[in-house]
Amino acid sequence: MRREKKEQILCVLAGKIKGILLNNGLDFERLQEIRLREGQPLYVRYEGREMMFSHLITKEELRETMEYIGNYSLYAYEHEMRQGFLTIDGGHRVGISGKIIPEEGHVRNFQYISSVNIRVSHEISGCADVVFPMVLEKGELCHTMIISPPGCGKTTMLRDMVRQISDGNQYLRGMNVGVVDERSEIGGCFQGVPQNHIGKRTDILDNCPKAEGMMMMIRSMSPQVLAVDEIGTRHDVEAVSYAMHCGVTMLATVHGTSLEEIREKPLFKHYWEGKYFKRYIVLGPMGRTGSLQGVYNERGKLLCS
Structure with a gap:
């Protein structure tokens, strides 16, 4: 059975970040984006507006989140990571940035990941009706x-x-x-x-x-x-x-x-x-x-x- 959007997103987040989102009662159908930047506040885009939380993202939380995203096997996603993003269950797109490992003028992989951007996938069935x-x-x-x-x-x-x-x-x-x-x-x-x-x-x-x-x-x-x-x-x-x-x-x-x-x-x-x-x-x-x-x-x- 396909998991609900809320579960799809929460299962790839570090524990502290997951708790913050749950404690603030966010409707995951209205959630658009979650940005994790090392040393910076947790950022959420919700219903077209920005929400900044006081919690500062740690290196450990980024590592934990990436382990969940990659199912503890990020090397298996090496080809996707070269393009700067991964796609997780539910079709949600995870963008990554940080220090890359170059090879012959191209990106081979990431050495350090300092930012993660989870773009929540939304379908709006019928939005093309009018056209x-x-x-x-x-x-x-x-x-x-x-x-x-x-x-x-x-x-x-x-x-x-x-x-x-x-x-x-x-x-x-x-x-x-x-x-x-x-x-x-x-x-x-x-x-x-x-x-x-x-x-x-x-x-x-x-x-x-x-x-x-x-x-x-x-x-x-x-x-x-x-x-x-x-x-x-x-x-x-x-x-x-x-x-x-x-x-x-x-x-x-x-x-x-x-x-x-x-x-x-x-x-x-x-x-x-x-x-x-x-x-x-x-x-x-x-x-x-x-x-x-x-x-x-x-x-x-x-x-x-």
């Missing part, structure tokens, strides 16, 4: 880009779109979806199994570079729809264009504050000029995850807000 009528044209799903600043819900929106497309909804029949999840945030995979609900017709490549993963998905799984989070390199952009030319419908997210900002960026300018994406969903910070600023077509016309 679905807008991302279809003549009954067909459009190439869609989701734009938002960090922490404003683009991955949450993408995840719910993937789930609904995969399972089918009132607007379209279920379709085969391929997800390339480089940062383990869409599916929140733990030991290769998605912890988030991403649909019954979805295949996922976890912890895989986006550009390479998109090519692998097209060759091996023949997806009708391909979803990727946070495209941001020339290789990502080229792979997205290739996928579109292969007849795959693309769902992608990018960091940005507006459609105007994205269409002026040199990396994405040819998307706009070539009208590659037919829909742009813009999210913004309005006090809750996934606050819709607007949905635009390929000409920049506002369809809904």
Whole structure:
């Protein structure tokens, strides 16, 4: 049986930290982030606001927490740690920083860990309902880009779109979806199994570079729809264009504050000029995850807000 979110989080925290959270009666469904920095106060992000506790994080508490996170075998997670994060049961992402061990210009591993950031995974089922009528044209799903600043819900929106497309909804029949999840945030995979609900017709490549993963998905799984989070390199952009030319419908997210900002960026300018994406969903910070600023077509016309 899958453990509740509260248990998933508490079981990886050092005893003193666990006690502080319990004694303050926090609702773990509203908890967004827990930061542990050696010698600094315990920090929690809760319902969009900061909470600082007087307790200072010790080296021993960081060590104890990392032992729980790695199930006393951190060497087994060496590949993930090179990227600066681990994913634990429930799909919660644990970011780490400190002193690294370099090797030929790359990160081999961490020598000392001085900070841990636990980002609590949240699914908001149905958050994509409002945009679905807008991302279809003549009954067909459009190439869609989701734009938002960090922490404003683009991955949450993408995840719910993937789930609904995969399972089918009132607007379209279920379709085969391929997800390339480089940062383990869409599916929140733990030991290769998605912890988030991403649909019954979805295949996922976890912890895989986006550009390479998109090519692998097209060759091996023949997806009708391909979803990727946070495209941001020339290789990502080229792979997205290739996928579109292969007849795959693309769902992608990018960091940005507006459609105007994205269409002026040199990396994405040819998307706009070539009208590659037919829909742009813009999210913004309005006090809750996934606050819709607007949905635009390929000409920049506002369809809904």
